Amino acid sequence: MIRAAEAMVKCLEAEGITTVYGYPGATICPFYDELYKAGSIHHVLVRHEANAGHEASGFARMTNRPAVCVTTSGPGATNILTAIATAYADSIPLVCITGQVSTDQIGCDVFQEVDITGAAEPFVKYSYLVKDASRIPRIFKEAFYIASTGRKGPVLIDVPVDVQNALIEFSYPDEIRMRTYKPAFKGNPLQIQRIREAVNKAEKPLLCVGGGVFLSGAEEKVRAFAKKASVPVVSTMMGLSIFPTDDPFYLGMIGMHGLNSANTAMNNCDTIIMVGARVGDRAVRSPTFLARNKTIIHIDIDSAEIGKNIPVDIPLVGDCTEILTELLEGEYTNDHASWLDDIREIKNKVSTNEMTEGYINPKVFIRKLSDSLPANTVCVADVGQNQIWTCNNFRFKEGSRFLTTGGMGTMGYSIPAAIGAKMADMSKEVVAVCGDGSFQMQLMELATIVQEDLPIKIIVMKNKRLGMVRELQTVNYGDRTIAVDIDNYPDLVQLANAYGIEADRVTTMAEAEEKIEKLVSSKKPYLLECNVYKLESTL
Amino acid sequence: MKITVSVLVENHAGVLSRISGLFARRGFNIDSLAVGATNDPTVSRMTIVADGDEHTAQQLEKQLNKLVDTIKVRSLTDEELIARELHLIKINAQPAQRGEILTICEVMGAKVIDMTPATMTVEISDSPEHIASFNALIEGYGIREVVSTGTIAIQKGSLTIK
Numbered sequence: 001m002i003r004a005a006e007a008m009v010k011c012l013e014a015e016g017i018t019t020v021y022g023y024p025g026a027t028i029c030p031f032y033d034e035l036y037k038a039g040s041i042h043h044v045l046v047r048h049e050a051n052a053g054h055e056a057s058g059f060a061r062m063t064n065r066p067a068v069c070v071t072t073s074g075p076g077a078t079n080i081l082t083a084i085a086t087a088y089a090d091s092i093p094l095v096c097i098t099g100q101v102s103t104d105q106i107g108c109d110v111f112q113e114v115d116i117t118g119a120a121e122p123f124v125k126y127s128y129l130v131k132d133a134s135r136i137p138r139i140f141k142e143a144f145y146i147a148s149t150g151r152k153g154p155v156l157i158d159v160p161v162d163v164q165n166a167l168i169e170f171s172y173p174d175e176i177r178m179r180t181y182k183p184a185f186k187g188n189p190l191q192i193q194r195i196r197e198a199v200n201k202a203e204k205p206l207l208c209v210g211g212g213v214f215l216s217g218a219e220e221k222v223r224a225f226a227k228k229a230s231v232p233v234v235s236t237m238m239g240l241s242i243f244p245t246d247d248p249f250y251l252g253m254i255g256m257h258g259l260n261s262a263n264t265a266m267n268n269c270d271t272i273i274m275v276g277a278r279v280g281d282r283a284v285r286s287p288t289f290l291a292r293n294k295t296i297i298h299i300d301i302d303s304a305e306i307g308k309n310i311p312v313d314i315p316l317v318g319d320c321t322e323i324l325t326e327l328l329e330g331e332y333t334n335d336h337a338s339w340l341d342d343i344r345e346i347k348n349k350v351s352t353n354e355m356t357e358g359y360i361n362p363k364v365f366i367r368k369l370s371d372s373l374p375a376n377t378v379c380v381a382d383v384g385q386n387q388i389w390t391c392n393n394f395r396f397k398e399g400s401r402f403l404t405t406g407g408m409g410t411m412g413y414s415i416p417a418a419i420g421a422k423m424a425d426m427s428k429e430v431v432a433v434c435g436d437g438s439f440q441m442q443l444m445e446l447a448t449i450v451q452e453d454l455p456i457k458i459i460v461m462k463n464k465r466l467g468m469v470r471e472l473q474t475v476n477y478g479d480r481t482i483a484v485d486i487d488n489y490p491d492l493v494q495l496a497n498a499y500g501i502e503a504d505r506v507t508t509m510a511e512a513e514e515k516i517e518k519l520v521s522s523k524k525p526y527l528l529e530c531n532v533y534k535l536e537s538t539l
Numbered sequence: 540m541k542i543t544v545s546v547l548v549e550n551h552a553g554v555l556s557r558i559s560g561l562f563a564r565r566g567f568n569i570d571s572l573a574v575g576a577t578n579d580p581t582v583s584r585m586t587i588v589a590d591g592d593e594h595t596a597q598q599l600e601k602q603l604n605k606l607v608d609t610i611k612v613r614s615l616t617d618e619e620l621i622a623r624e625l626h627l628i629k630i631n632a633q634p635a636q637r638g639e640i641l642t643i644c645e646v647m648g649a650k651v652i653d654m655t656p657a658t659m660t661v662e663i664s665d666s667p668e669h670i671a672s673f674n675a676l677i678e679g680y681g682i683r684e685v686v687s688t689g690t691i692a693i694q695k696g697s698l699t700i701k
Contacts, residue, residue: 117553118556121556121557121560122560122564125607126607129553146607178607179610180548180549180607180608180609180610181607302605303601303604303605304598304601304602304604304605307594307597307598308598308601
């Protein structure tokens with residue numbers, strides 16, 4: 001017999017977990033005590049529970065396996081809700097463990113009690129409130145299985161403190177079978193054949209790739225398919241960096257903040273093959289309109305996404321990797337030559353950017369930055385103008401990876417996600433791009449960076465505005481700007497220095513290259529503040 | 540259009556709130572939801588009647604299927620289903636009216652389960668349409684209280700949902 005809290009640690013060990021992100025409190029102390037005794041799992045102490053979730057998210061996205069975050073009950077648990085919802089919106093596999101008050105006190109409104117499984121219900125893939133300690137091994141096995149299969153997502157395990165202290169027999173199940181949960185992997189062969197024929201028949205086919213491609217690990221397969229079937233490619237925000245920016249087949253990001261070239265291709269094509277993309281409103285504003293006179297092919301692991309937002313001609317449920325493997329076995333005789341000529345013409349129309357004297361042009365800066373960074377860079381963009389500047393201007397190379405929160409648009413994601421990404425693979429260069437608004441929602445994580453000794457590079461686009469909302473107010477609300485000025489403080493260089501992080505500021509384009517060089521060559525954490533004009537536009 | 544869906548789910552705590560939460564957040568309008576254990580005590584069966592078009596029906600089925608606790612989802616067409624509801628109805632019934640009300644009950648297949656000098660309480664278990672006809676007949680006497688279950692439905696013939 002062992003303590004259930006020890007069993008929880010053993011479950012994590014059995015799942016190959018080496019790092020957990022968390023913040024302790026009274027009701028999760030038995031688990032922390034067993035973490036201490038086991039010494040096998042590195043616990044990263046964050047500075048706010050939401051960041052435990054985002055750091056686990058960054059880690060999970062790089063490893064494509066569930067990552068673990070831990071908090072105490074009540075406020076600890078509610079603080080991590082935003083991170084759980086963020087992971088849910090982007091289908092990121094997480095296992096979140098929360099402490100809960102003692103079973104006999106549940107429902108009595110005792111200190112730090114909250115119904116967290118109830119609160120999280122709309123945005124978890126599944127949740128458990130553990131009442132029987134002997135079920136812990138099975139629950140953990142199920143949680144990892146559910147989080148990492150089908151359409152991935154966060155799973156919450158809420159464990160009352162007395163349950164953690166109970167004694168149980170421990171044996172970890174080798175495999176799990178659930179009569180209720182059977183994710184589909186293989187695609188229907190008839191539909192696969194129909195897709196092959198549709199691609200050959202199409203005069204102007206277009207491939208639209210989304211975050212599901214990463215979740216399935218199908219990046220190489222989808223690149224090979226585009227090439228083999230001679231189909232040009234656009235990407236959603238979550239699909240950025242599947243294709244290198246300079247790939248001749250590739251046109252960039254679609255959507256309301258996307259590139260003209262990509263949107264033009266979406267409008268002009270006759271067949272769209274959506275792969276792991278859920279046709280979100282920011283990517284496709286009028287799906288029904290778009291679908292007119294086009295053949296829509298939708299490949300997704302979640303059948304509920306197919307037909308939800310856009311009428312579909314050929315639906316195909318299954319795992320992208322499996323389906324693309326099948327598709328690659330087809331014969332593709334149509335080289336779509338004249339369509340590819342059109343595409344090249346669209347792609348060549350690169351917009352020029354005006355420079356504002358005495359400021360950094362963020363778009364040009366991001367291009368220069370990406371050119372100076374190595375191919376194995378992981379770039380994490382936050383939310384707001386900085387995100388769009390990065391999406392549209394960061395030139396991804398083969399081996400680069402882009403991370404952002406596309407679904408929820410959660411400010412304060414970039415630095416914690418960068419921490420998780422860096423810890424998942426220390427050989428990668430990791431750079432976080434944020435604005436001065438979003439930076440201040442996560443600046444406490446500078447302490448975590450120093451504590452964990454992580455050479456992460458941080459770019460802060462400082463325009464002293466909540467720029468995207470400012471722009472919205474200017475355009476849609478008669479320029480009645482309110483609650484968007486964030487003025488000239490704090491001094492970010494001093495602030496970073498106070499945490500022991502080297503920092504610099506860049507105010508003119510003339511010095512940009514030199515400052516970028518300094519940032520890139522630094523072997524330590526580094527923050528660079530970019531002085532951006534307050535009315536700089538998003539696009 | 541009316542959509543009737545049978546759902547087999549795990550019979551454990553939290554499942555009903557997951558399902559009702561799903562309806563609320565996806566904006567489905569449900570007319571009724573009835574749930575009870577089946578011959579396998581680990582499985583509950585729900586009958587959900589909702590309002591919506593073809594697209595809603597499809598989404599409803601898919602979203603229900605996506606829930607981890609769901610074992611099976613099956614939409615039932617009006618032609619293939621037998622539907623029942625149970626209503627308990629307290630009617631104003633002075634001694635002079637009892638005879639008429641009893642006749643209506645007898646013809647319509649309702650059963651008197653309680654009586655006071657001024658009221659009668661009847662139960663009727665039948666299709667929603669039949670119960671509506673019954674209600675129309677007794678309305679004139681004055682209905683004091685109605686308690687009803689949601690619709691439950693099963694397929695006609697030997698077919699089963701497992």
